[in-house]
Amino acid sequence: MTPAVTPAAAPAGVPHLRPATTELRLSAYGVHRAARFALGPVTLFAGPSGSGKSQALEAYEALAALAAGATLEEVFPEPGARIPDRAVPDAERRRGFRIGCTVDGPAGPVRLDLAVQAEPALRIVGERLSVDGEVLLSTALRDPGRRSVQAAWLTGGAVGVTRAPLPDDRLGTALLPLRVAGATDGQRRVLAAAEQVVVALRSVFPCDPRPERMREPVVPGEGRLLGDCANLADVLRRTRLECGTRYGLLTEAARTGCAGWVAGLGVRAPEGGPVTGLLDRGPARPATELARLGAGELRFLALALVLLTGPGVLAMDPAAELLSARQVLAVLADGFDRDLDSGQAAELLRLAVLACGRGQVRLTASVGEACAAAARRVEGVSVVDLIP
Template sequence: MLTAFSLKDFKSFREATLPLGSLTVLIGANAAGKSNAIEALRLLSWLAQGQKLASIQYAVNSADRVVRGRLEDLCHRGATRFALGCHTDDRVWNRLEMQITVRDGELHITGEQVDAVGDNLPLYTMDRPSQNLSTDAGVAYNNFARGGNKPHVTVSDQMAVFVQLESAARFEAGHKKAQETIPAVAKRLQTTLSNILFLDPVPARMREYSFTSDKRLLGDGTNLSSVLHRLWGRDAESTSEPFAGQRQAILDFIKSLPEQDISGLSFLDGPRGEVMVQLQETFGGQPRAYDASLLSDGTLRVLAIAAAMLSAPEGSLVVIEEIDNGVHPSRARHLLDSIRLIAERRGLRVLLSTHNPALLDALPDAAVPDVVFCYRDPDSGASKLVKMNSIPDVPELLVQGPLGHLMTSGALERFVKTHKGSEDRKQKAKAWLESLRVGMPIKTPV
């Protein structure tokens, strides 16, 4: 499971780490850099799927682009390379670092390493990056033998190294521990990163039929009906698990919608194995069914969030940008409670981004320490990330009002940028007292 994500010299960021808790809320003003941080995470996840850097230009320009802008825009001002990395909760081999360089209008991985925090010897490291027009790079790997030069394998610098080390056959026959350990670690990394779901629902795409064979929700929610169909199950299975619990969880999510009394779901069948979800609504004792083509944007977004939380692989990360879109302020707390409950039950990590004060005010007290504030450094202009419980003297800030008010009034940003921590103030006071002592004439005893 991911515990943190790091980036260096990527777009507006000079260097930053995004810690990930069971429910992490990323906040900040427009253009502060929130989307850039999520784009960097998306790029790392995309590489974990075995994608090649050579094809990113098409991904940049397509509707399903991984990152926005030109290749030259990926690096921080004046830089020609950037770095991505992550930490996991594995006991060993729990840190990945990757460096990507823009060279002659192309991207190349020029450094990648997996190691453990506090361990000097990595599991593997790219120590021979490609040169000129070549894409072949050399990677030294740990053969778990003392001393000597470490053996090497040749890899392509167009793909993440760890996706190329999933076979024991890549390593020398005599290095049994390397053959067992490195592919296992590589596969865990690949699974952890590629399973990240980036949910950015597009209601217009969710109003169509989708095939029942689809198991995983797509990021834009296109196959929402088929995923809900799989989660809801047949009526004959409604009292057995997991369908009974999943049905109740979906209905609990729908309670985030105002002015609706939804009693259940049903599905329209298409001629080729397609389905379209219907909501069963009751008003004044009169039941009515509304299919996806008639549902509001807000209703479809809430259904997509429910489907994402219930269908994502256990232990994975779900990323939801601008979660407040289409959600009524009066239902924000209920939606957050539903997300937190499912995340804890299924062992998920959830990263939300928002700048909606109503949603921030609805955050449970237990979630406030995991809020991450994104802002621009007043001197360099670089984006920075700071976790709420890492802000010096943060109780002084929180007693001034709810989090949503603190952000919209600018109090949070002013406090982060200008407040001097107690330790800093203590040192300045000490220096001031010392200056007084040095400048004071010493009286000679009579």
């Protein structure tokens, strides 16, 4: 699929002080061929069923997992499903796919491109890290009989390039900080580019709230929200105790997204017992347990909480190279408007623009046509229409 509209990720000349993924490339991935998608602060993918909305987010999530150290088998348990439609195997019966991204930041726009062989064996056959057309790292499969690729990265000086084998099931860019000493200007350029990509991709939080898992009381924990938001009640408890500002914003949002008057968000937590989430209806009415809320209300509350919070409240493992304040939280939400009515979707878009406008949160999501139509009228939201 190709995008009908690909908005600019940021105005020309505006520097990205925090590493942020500003372009996703699906050169050959599922239904996508030679596709390039600019990613702004709020980017929504729209299009008919089968147009590749979910695949675009899936590829972004895959790059993030590889940057965090996951293996190809962990990221692509069914690699054949990613092979481009009608792809013809070569003489060695090999087929695969290609994905990549650009991360803007202090090191400039850094490109990462990855070629993956899916058949007959899953392995990375080519990786390239480059800045302004200069290749800083490249890998290639030289010997199909070995489970490694030959890597070459910029050294500078008399040596020029360093060559060494790297595993063929892991992202070489993520391994460079362990292999490059940073003793020369060339090595330091390689490290800066690699760390910029890793920081941005490890700051990704895939979120898919599952209402059927959010209704039951939960065991008290550290209060870090899971990707399916099953422990929403425990995170509401932590938010109310530790951050009055976020709690107030979330309460205001709940008054728009939940039926009936909402005085506040609370929990019932017997000592040592499970935590039950509640909507406080005020002194004259009994509280409403989360179990009694509709699917749209639960998804609304969970997504609002994600947009209003930060990495410290989410079950994710951002890069340790930079403080959280120097990183951008990138939220991925496939089916962002699922189960939501128009009012709930509009309020979440308002929250997204508010949160992402500060530069510390970015949202990339897929939506249905009704939400996309409304989003096209919202300043600060980019809509990418996928067309067969």
